[in-house]
Amino acid sequence: MLGAITLSFILLSGIAFLQYSSDIHKIRSTEHPRILLPPSILKMTDLGLHSAMTSLIWLNMIQELGGLRGPYASFPEDIRVINALDPKFSYPYAFATLIIPEIAPDRIADAISIAHEGILHAAPDWRIPYYLAITYHTVLKDRGNTAKHLAIAADTVGAPENIKFVAANYGAWNEDSREQTKQIWISLHDNAHDDMVRERAKNYIIHIEILQFLDRAAKAYRKKVGNHPKDIHDLVTEKILKEIPRDPFGLEFIINEKGNVETEPIIKK
């Protein structure tokens, strides 16, 4: 009996070791593109379990987020398969629209194309045009398309009231676009269900609030000294501030020629 237990333990240990070695080898070897069967084949073989199949594809897509920069990142293709199998599953469109420009700025065209497909083919979901509006506003600085897609989002069934408020007031604020951007991120934070999007929105809100705070400090400096600060640290030197707040994205704050506070671009390259 003892011999049987010992032998079983040795065999299981060998199996576990071989699995570990296999994982190490897999990490070092070249990644190959994942093959996804065409939707028509999946539809015929999934026994009518289309929503379960798309759920699994979605879970797989999320795991690929880290490798989105790679040559084999298959977000657009995965979303097309999801749409063919389960057109009502709209969240992958919205999520891809928001996340792709953040993680892979060279694939913004993909994000916009995905969003437009989602607006056309997925079940009505205010998040798709809304997240597309955010991309147009923050990344492409395209106010025309931002306003257009905010209006589409506001008109979509189920859109929350604060989305309608943002859409109605876009462009109407007298302050610079920072307040508009902040309101967009606040409404996104209040209405998002997943922690990743809420965390991202929260960081943007803090980022903008710090910029607004530093702008007020720069105005106070100009009032005190007579001209605008040349360097951000002048605000500390002149005892306007105790210290420069830390940006949640780790960006450095600078003063431009006009004396306004800026940072490096929000989207990290």
Add this chain to the structure above:
Amino acid sequence: MHAIIVIAKNTFKETMRDRILYVILSFALLFIIFTIFLGSISLGEDIRIIKSLGLAGIYLFGMIITIFLGASLLYKEMQQRTLYFVLSKPVSRTEIIVGKFFGLFSSVAFSTLLMTLVYLGVMGFHIRTFDTSSLLAIFLQILEMGIFVALVICFSTFSAPLASTMYAVMTLYIGHSLNLLFEATRKSSWLIAHIIQFLYYIFPNLEKFNIRDHVIYQTPVPFLSVIITVSYALLYIFFLLYLAVLLFRRREF
């Protein structure tokens, strides 16, 4: 009637004693509980993930139980010759087939209800209310399994368990692909289109029992369509059992 009830009870006890049932059920229950973890990594789509995978799990494991238990139901008794003992009693072959059907159907329904309880528990834990919309989907799934119970009993009257399993699995795939096949062959030649159309109306169309998408997206299911589906299931079960009785009567023991 009494004979049917006795045979059904014995079949139920026999299938519930089968160890493979408990192995499959354990995996099913673990899978349903595992959907909680899958939901937690879905970035806000947890309810959808749990519903879609939970209902899919109940369906797949229920079908596995149906096919594995049913494929050898009659054949085993014929091989072990225990059926001869039953046939020597004043019990008609019709009563044997009907009794076997109700016995196996009860086991399958019981297993499905167990999985449903776990699923409802998982959903209740997540959404803090009773997920009533899934009950209709599971009811229709049980009816679909009823068709398969009748089907495997029919197959087991003339074929070995392995062949019965293969026929049942093929029927499962074809039954869910009929709509696609029908649409795809509309533009084919007259002969092929009519053959496919004939098969479309005769073969069990299993997609009509699939309302899982309605449950996930909370869209209403027309009452008339439910009535038609239930009637379809009852009629098809009756037809398959009748066929099984005819085949069983022709066998000589």
